[in-house]
Amino acid sequence: IALLSLLVLTVTSCTLISSAGFTSKGRPTSEVPEKLTSTTANSSVNLDHSGWTKLLQKHMDSNGDVNYKAFKNDRKELDKYLSMLSENMPDKTWSVQEQLAYYINLYNAYTVDLILKNYPVKSIKDLDGPWIKAIVPVGDVMISLAGIENSILRKMKEPRIHFAINCASISCPKLLNEAFTAEKINEQLDRVTKDFINSDKNSINQGSAQLSPIFDWYKKDYLVRGVGSIREFVNQYSEVQIKEGAKITFQEYNW
Numbered sequence: 001i002a003l004l005s006l007l008v009l010t011v012t013s014c015t016l017i018s019s020a021g022f023t024s025k026g027r028p029t030s031e032v033p034e035k036l037t038s039t040t041a042n043s044s045v046n047l048d049h050s051g052w053t054k055l056l057q058k059h060m061d062s063n064g065d066v067n068y069k070a071f072k073n074d075r076k077e078l079d080k081y082l083s084m085l086s087e088n089m090p091d092k093t094w095s096v097q098e099q100l101a102y103y104i105n106l107y108n109a110y111t112v113d114l115i116l117k118n119y120p121v122k123s124i125k126d127l128d129g130p131w132i133k134a135i136v137p138v139g140d141v142m143i144s145l146a147g148i149e150n151s152i153l154r155k156m157k158e159p160r161i162h163f164a165i166n167c168a169s170i171s172c173p174k175l176l177n178e179a180f181t182a183e184k185i186n187e188q189l190d191r192v193t194k195d196f197i198n199s200d201k202n203s204i205n206q207g208s209a210q211l212s213p214i215f216d217w218y219k220k221d222y223l224v225r226g227v228g229s230i231r232e233f234v235n236q237y238s239e240v241q242i243k244e245g246a247k248i249t250f251q252e253y254n255w
Helices: 002-012 050-059 068-087 096-117 145-156 159-163 185-197 230-235
Strands: 134-138 141-144 208-211 247-250
Touching: 050 068, 068 096, 068 134, 096 134, 096 145, 096 185, 134 145, 141 145, 145 159, 159 185, 208 230
Parallel strands: 208 247
Antiparallel strands: 134 141
16 A cells, blocks of 8 residues: 555656666765855866756746747757766765756756657656656766656755756746856755745645645655744745644646
8 A cells, every 4th residue: 555655646746666767876966954055166066057048048938938849949059058967977076056056957958858859748747757767868877857856856955956846847846047056056946946835836825725736745855954844844935924733735736
């Protein structure tokens, strides 16, 4: 029964049960400190993600929607950026800030790449194993999107990553209109978290709240740094404070 419940949970989220989906293929991960600061001063490498920023700002509207049809015209520029990411394999000399920015951008850029390769497609769930297939080259290994999310980013103990990665669905947190970078990572993570929590993806009142299922799927990830409940985590960023004892339910996910 427990295994069945776990399967149901992961099928409804952006991941699936699979050995390929839950391995980092040896990629290093560093746990985020209690107080994350934005800096480029403590890393052996500082990558240039400006190519990704240019593509996002060219092909995204103010609502965060991606114009995939137009994006296809910049295939060469996207391939250039993807190659740069794949040719730079993180190691333990990279700072936690640089690792976070790298893996978030890697996940988002290869998700866009996946949609472009299958465009037009009604839903990413119509594709065959979009999260569990090892489609992302990092150095000399291939890793899956689920591997990036579950075996790298989530292990870094930074709950705000769930609002930074985008799985190309309506209910997902929208893409940030710029690349994540070590020099701005803390502020960027705060921005996407606040934007998502206060968006129409959640309905928050003092006495009750209907939250995105992202808070249900990954509930343990938010209980870090002294946070004891989903309510406490949401209240750190919400414009409306949920009262203690308020009823919290979770919405349906629109793929």
